[in-house]
Amino acid sequence: QVQLVESGGGLVQAGGSLRLSCAASGRTSNTYTMGWFRQAPGKEREFVSAIRWSSDFKYYGDSVKGRFTISRDIAKNTVYLQMNSLKPEDTAVYYCAAGRKWVARTQQEYDYWGQGTQVTVSS
DSSP: OEEEEEEOOEEEETTOOEEEEEEEEESOOTTOEEEEEEEOTTSOOEEEEEEETTTOOEEEOTTTTTTEEEEEETTTTEEEEEEOSOOGGGOEEEEEEEESOSSOOSGGGOOEEOOOEEEEEEO
């Protein structure tokens, strides 16, 4: 089992920044891909970004490219999502997830999930 705990969400004005953290514990492995998803009220869960523990290979959803940056700290077993130039449409609950596929952009490709952290961007 892998446990994931997100933190860093909050309320921010449009144009501002937030950094989310995802702390992993349990049977973690450097073969995992760590992903971020988000879900706004009434909408489906959307892929945001993902990174491989072992190689730093990373990729992004189209809606956040150029504004969000994913990174990881292996020593701390933590993945970060730096979110800049935030927009009201970025408002959602953000979830961290872990899976074994090298490239994973759908929920079904992830095995473990955190509880989520709320991000609200005011206009």
